[in-house]
Amino acid sequence: MIRTRFAPSPTGQLHIGGARTALFNWLFAKHHKGSFVLRIEDTDRERSRDEYTRGILDGLAWLGIAHDEGPFFQSTRTELYTEHALRLLREGHAYKCYCSVEELEEKKKRALKEGQKPSYDRTCRDKTGEQPDKPYVIRFKTPLSGTVAFHDLVRGEISFQCDELDDLIILRTDRTPTYNFTVVVDDALMGITHIIRGDDHINNTPRQIVMYEALKFTVPRFGHVPLIHGKDRARLSKRHGATSLLEYSDDGFLPEALMNYLARLGWAHGDDEIFSKEELIEKFDLPNVGKSPAIFDMDKLLWLNDHYIKSLPVELIAERLTPFIAALGHTADPVKLIQIIRNLQGRAKTLKEMAQMARFFFGEEIEYESAAKAKFLTPAARPILERFLNDFRELPSLDEASQRLLVETITKDYGKKLVDVIQPIRVALSGKVASPGIFEVIDILGKDVVERRIERAIASIA
């Protein structure tokens, strides 16, 4: 059975790149009827924070990615790593290194200056004898020669010369394990069959493979997916806008849209653009993943979000929109809310924007946009509004046909165009020059509110 994992470190928010890696792992596992494991790599105790772990968990849940096993925390598994590190030491695959941080820093600087690669010079590799009073780290004995090659599931053959690799620290002075070691131990012990991760890990792969071999573990398959870049073609970071997954939630994006977008970043299935979660599981596979980095394109995400706002069931949109309405200080009548959404679908690209647009449907007082008032709430418009108000009071029904007849009659009587009558009304009711269809607005607002707002608009002209 295929087993994949997502192994973030809780040293920051779950960002778009991480989320996509998680998504690919999850889709790959689901596609092959396998299992998806979540593991939190919190071996850096300085920088790991519980709030980030929570953020990662919440983010994945929001996106709709559910892990089958875990979350496992590396901080609870330290004995395991120590045990295997000691085993390597015993079997001659690792050694104690007494070099101090300062010495190493010095050596590196010198090497770089002389145009050499800044890797560890293996001073302690062949030293014999203990130095009981000195602190030490345990380093892995990387083979000195030969090549390490592997078949990458998205890139094909990749090989490295062993002399490019240096002897990595696997246990720190304080006996805590380091990343390249824990990842090997855990992936092996957890039975991970396919490691799908960002291509920034390609360089780590040969180092890890030699450890798998020394530990006599089965080497898993690797697939390195390209990183996501910002507009400047550099790795995505804070300055590229919303980078935490949950920020997209707060900004009014739908998880359906984000999942669809993320999946299409670096992966394609012919010319298809729209994929439900089920379709993604059915169609996703590693051979279709591209090799070059993709640039995050907000416009396309917005387009997809817009698409899902229009196509998901209104009830679902209502449920998702409610918190945004609440954030603006309003509560919506469920029936009315559905009506409002139907009129705003196709106009708003995000839930946040939709709530903003829906604002005038709520509350008693509305504010006029100054440009709108200046242009349409004019002395010239006053008689039209008065006439409308007068006739509207007598209107027996708010259905579109009755309303249309009324507005058209006024238009004809004044020798105007439809737009000349409707715009002042629109501003009177919404405060803005742009709104959903005016008859729909009137219907949603209801007779009383319409009358009061027209009265107020007339009074405002004065």
Next chain:
RNA sequence: GUCCCUAUCGUCUAGUUCGGCCUAGGACACCGGCCUUUCAAGCCGGCGACUCGGGUUCAAAUCCCGAUGGGGACGCCA
């Protein structure tokens, strides 16, 4: 500096495995038109790319080599 990865419209990509069906397809964005009570949406149309140079071949976006561009990695971070 060294190593590794990568290269089709502005962006995401199809096509590359098995060279001809590619005068390179789709989508986003952009521009124009239609529709129209505003704004959107929708519909129709337009702009727009095989990084470059050598090969191989009757034929190359597709295969080979090189250059260049871009990215990543070189931590007692993950």
